[in-house]
Structure formats: structure tokens, C-alpha cells
Amino acid sequence: MLQHAVAALAFVAGSSARLQTLRPPCTPLDVASPYQSTWSCADNLFDESPRFWTGELLEMVGLMQVDSKTFRFMGVNNVAATPVQKELQVAPTSTTYVFEAAGVRLTLSFVTPATDLDMDIVMASRPVTHLTFDVVSVDGSPHNVQVYFDSPAFGVVNNKSEVVTWSRPESTSLAVMQIGSKEQHLLGAQTDLINWGYSMIAAPAQQAGLHTVMHSAEECQAAFAAGKYTQLKDDESGPRAASDRRPVLSVAWDFGKLQPEQASMRTMMLALNQVMSIRFFGTEMPPLWLHHWDSAVDMLEASHQRRDGDVARASMFDKELIENLTVAGGTKYATLASLAYRQVTGGTQAVWNPVKEEPWVFMKEISSDGDVSTVDVIFPAFPMFHYLYPEYFRLIMVPLLVYGANETKQYGMDIPYNKAWAPHHLGTWPICDLPANKQEDMPVEESADMLIMIAGLHKVQGSLDYLSAYWPMLDSWADFIVSSLPDPGNQLCTDDFEGPSPHNTNLAAKGIVGLEAYAQVLDANGDAARAEKYRQAAFGFVGQWEAMGRDGDHYRIQFNLPGTWSMKYNLLWQKVLGLKAFPQDVFDREAAYYQTKLETCGVPLDNRHLYTKTDWSLWTASIGTQDQFEAIVNGMFKFANTTTSRVPFSDWYDVSTCEAKGFRARPVQGGLFAKMLVNAGNHLTVYA
Ligand SMILES: *[C@@H]1O[C@H](CO)[C@@H](O)[C@H](O)[C@H]1NC(C)=O
Ligand SMILES: *[C@@H]1O[C@H](CO)[C@@H](O)[C@H](O)[C@H]1NC(C)=O
Ligand SMILES: *[C@@H]1O[C@H](CO)[C@@H](O)[C@H](O)[C@H]1NC(C)=O
16 A cells, blocks of 8 residues: 555655646556557556556566565566555656665656756657666665666567567667567557567666666566676567567666765666557658667667756656646646646657658547547647647648648649548547548537647647648538538537437537637737627627527536536636637536536536546636636546556546546546636636
């Protein structure tokens, strides 16, 4: 068990920023992209093996030896002794564990410095997680200490029977090891786990007491426990199945004899060299960092050079972000948003587009169906990017605009998109190749999502240049929304996992907000006449919306169903964008009504089930008062802190049992940042 009792609030190292003590459903360890996503889903890091986001066991192991006695601090093997896990803290870019065993404290941190996604996208999208092992004698006695870490190939094969090879790429400053499938079918599997590319470990070669070995897990771990690790050499017997005497990349340090209070530190990097990331309608797009550096070793050497600065900047960023989140929404809110951060950035992949010679970004619809850049998945994720990284998000929008506007031919496949509404997605990760007739149409949903996101980006970025070729297409989307309102009829909306919901009140609200949002963008582009047309349409529909949707002290889920209700989360954007179509009393009435539906772990999405969505919960919470907001956040915190559904932060759960329904590790948790967009504390420049 975790030591919950110690303190309800824990200080973030070196600052006044504090987080609530949280037992995350899963703790992010190395979460940098949809293919690089390692979590610990147990209370203690040593209770079970770390897992891929799917739940697949990745079988990494960490051991520490104190005066010849071996303890297992990570994963599982035949070493029975474990340290005491004293602390666990999940900040936006880092996870820190504190262990104690036999008078020695080990502080282990994982830092993925994905912070400057707008200002320095190449650096921020490197596939690197820094591990730091800090040891200190805390019992007043000297101790001999050794620390060991290993990782097999299970993160880079689909199937543990696949044959893998291992090698040592040459480096002057680092000890580098890599392991990956022998076949290396680039982009060869449309599965959640990659089965090409290489999992890598790199440790600074100069570190005192460093030794590295590529051999079977059993040989390496046994040699370490027996104090003979430094005599072990690489297994050169050649490729074999990933599960056959599990080959691992292993690293260990002999810290020597630590005097009382003497602290000592060693570091290493975990990395994934994807080699190739995405195929976009025939064109292969490598990870962005591989356009900047010639090889993974060059990238790792540069990362080692920058390490201290990167780790310090990431820590400063964490403190600032936690402080800002706390001011806006309290410590529980800051704690949940911190847990979400790497899940969101780690749901994306920055690539190099060799046709346009520019960076692009894709987001994966993780765990629901693996779609590439689903519009109604990037939309719920948008608040975090609106607040922190609008330019990075714009690079997610561009491929969708290109596809919607029939521009795929230059990439090799001429796929006309002949629909009057916005696309739903681009393909199944990692391949974008979807013909228009295979789309999962959600016409008003996706069209209004796109127009709202375009208005949101304009609000914080000012520029509309990237839209110059797309105005006729955007008009056609807006016209389609006009023709669908006031009642969107029998259309799918994003909550289709709950079943169809025709005549949907919230979808109609989205259409109205979308039209007024588009009018704002047209105004900014100097097109007052067209702006007026769509603004008038939006205002005109509100009266009908009120008449058809009102159900006493709240609004219905469907226009045709009296006695029902639902979250009208789409109204958020009226507040964020400073629009006016809906009168304030609609917000007040709805926000007050949700409070009457509070269960143990939050408010349901609508009257159909006791399910909720974390993103929509915080969108609606953010349009209410501070007390209403905190009541909903308290429920969600209880879910994250107590649920027995040990999967990476689910966005779909039952508010009465506090169990997840489905969906895990999805980047839609970026929606938790909605509060930051409606508070006065919003630090971003506003151009509108
Ligand atoms: C895994 O790979 C092995 C050997 O290539 C094959 O025999 C087996 O059917 C595969 N299993 C799955 C579940 O794909
Ligand atoms: C926090 O808020 C301050 C003040 O608004 C702002 O300058 C800073 O950029 C914000 N930082 C983060 C990481 O949110
Ligand atoms: C794309 O091409 C199709 C026909 O092939 C056409 O119907 C559609 O209007 C075009 N879309 C745009 C945005 O030009």
C-alpha cells in the first residue's frame, strides 16, 4: 500500500506549488507518443511489471543492492525483497518515486521534457525520457550501493514470438544499446504496438561504475544479484524471439561506498527510434527529430548535452503550470490536469512532411479505434493546446484541411473528398488513406468542431494565412450547418458510444456556436457581409433552440423527449470566444441543474446512463460558478484516486460505481484544461 497518510498535500520539489496526494489509476513512466507509452498500473512500482497503455506487460525490471542484499524496486522477477515506496508524485512532465531500503533512499524520476511544443517543436518532440537515480544513505551508516535497470523488446514487437536483434550503435559520449524486430517492416502493422524501429537505452559513458550488457534477462539479473554483473558480456549468439530467454538491454552502476548523508546520482535515457511514423496518402513521413538529426545516436548525444537544462526547464514549467492550475481550479484540479499532461502530448506524433517541407502533427484516437486525427477527438483535446500550444495544434488541423480540400494527389494517392461537411478522420494509425465513402460521417459535429477550433486558434494566434486556400470549403461547411438547423435530425454526434441520439439539443447548440464562431473569423478576415449572414443565422436559431429544448428548469437531451436532460458542453466555446448568441440564463440554468445530478464521482453525461466523460464534465463545470466547478472536480478526483479500473486515466466512467466503462490513455483528457480558457488568468494574447 502507498503511504497515503503521510501528507494530503505534497510540495513539488523546490517550490511552493503543491499537488494533492493521488493514487493514479496508472502512473506515466515513459509516455512520449502513441508507440512510446509505458505506465505502472499498480500502487507500488514493484507490484507488477510496467505496462504498455493497452495493458500488455513490458517486463522491465529495476533492482538495487545495498551491502550485498538485493531489492526489487520496479517490475517483477524472482527477487523477493522490495524497498518501501515512500512517495509518488506525478507532475506534468515528470514522475518521481522515493524508495527506502536498508538505510538507503533511492529517488527515481522519469522526465519527458515535452514542454516547448510551439517555440521549439523539434526539441520538444524528441522521443526521449530521462531517468535519474539519486541515492543517499539516510541511517547514519556507510553503505555499498549498486543500481540496475533493464528493458526487453516487448515494446517494439506485436507478438512476443517475433525475432529481434540487438546491437550497440557507436557513440563517443554515450553507451548506447538498441533492440528491435529483425524484419523491420516499416509501417507494416496497423496495431497499437509498433513492430519496427528500435527501443534504445543510452547512458553517459563517463559515469563512475557504469556497466551495460545485452543478454537474457535471467543472466543479467542473476549476475547483478550475485555481484558478478561487471563480468558479464553481451550475448552475441544472434537474433531470437523476443520471449526466448528474453533478451534485454541492461545497465547498472556501482555507486561504491556511500558515506552517511552522502548523495550520489546517475542518469540514463530511454528512447524509441520509430524510423518512420506515418504514411499520408502515399507519402512516408519520418518522425520530426529524424529530419533534424542524421541518426538516433546524434539525437541522443545532443539530448545528453542538453540534459541538465532540459530537466531544469521541465521542472520550472511543471511548477508554473501547477501554480496556474491551482489558482484557477484548486489543488485537486491541478493534480488531475498534471496526470493528464503527458497522456495528451503522448497522444500525438510530430513528423516531417517531405512534400511541403514543413512539420506536421497527428493525434491518435488511442484505445477507441486507433483512427488518425479524428476531428471529434482532437476537439475535446483542444483546450490544453489552446492554452499552451496553439501552433502545435494548428499542425494537427492542416492535414485535415488538406484532405477535405482534395489535395492528396501531390502525396501519391488522389482521393477526392466530395462531401459538404468536414471529414471525420484520416485513416487508421499509422496509415492515412481513407476514401470519402469509408468515412464515419458526423456532419454537423465535425463541421462545427472545425469552425470552432479555427476560431479558437485565431483568438490566440491572430493569423488566418493558413486558411487562404480553404475559404470556399469552410463556407460549404457553414452552409451545411445552416441547412441542418434548427434540428439536426438523425445525425451521429461524438457520444455515439451511448447509442444514437437524433434531434440532439447539444449538437444543435454546437452548430449555433460554430456559426457564430465562423462569423468571428470572417470578420477578422475583413468579410463583414458573410460574417453577418452566419451571425444572423446563429442568433436566429437560438429562439427555436430555446422553444424546442427547454424543459422547465433545464434543457432536454433531444428536442422530442420531454423529461430528459444532458450536459450542454458545446456552450463552453461561447464563453471562450466571447460570443453572444445564447443568453446568460441558459448557462446559469444548466450549470445549476447539473448540480442536482451529482453522484459519488461526478455528474452523468445525460439521463440515459450513469456514465460520464471527463472532458465534457470539465467543459460544463467550467461554465458554472467556482463552487459548481469544484463539486464536479471533487467527484472526478475521487474517481481517479479510488477506481479499481487500473488503466491509464479513462475519460469514460460510471459516476456511481466509479469504475471505467471503456476508453483509456486517450488524449481527449486535454479537455480538462477548459477551466484555463474561461478564467481571467488566461495568459495568452487575445487578438479578437
Ligand atoms: C506470433 O508469431 C508467431 C511466429 O511468427 C506465429 O506463429 C503466431 O501465430 C503469432 N501469434 C499471433 C497471436 O499473432
Ligand atoms: C502561468 O501564468 C503566467 C501568468 O499568467 C504566465 O505568464 C505563464 O506563461 C503561465 N505558465 C504556464 C506554464 O501555464
Ligand atoms: C473535391 O472534389 C469533389 C469531386 O471529386 C468535389 O465534389 C468537391 O467539391 C471538391 N472539394 C473541394 C473542397 O474542392
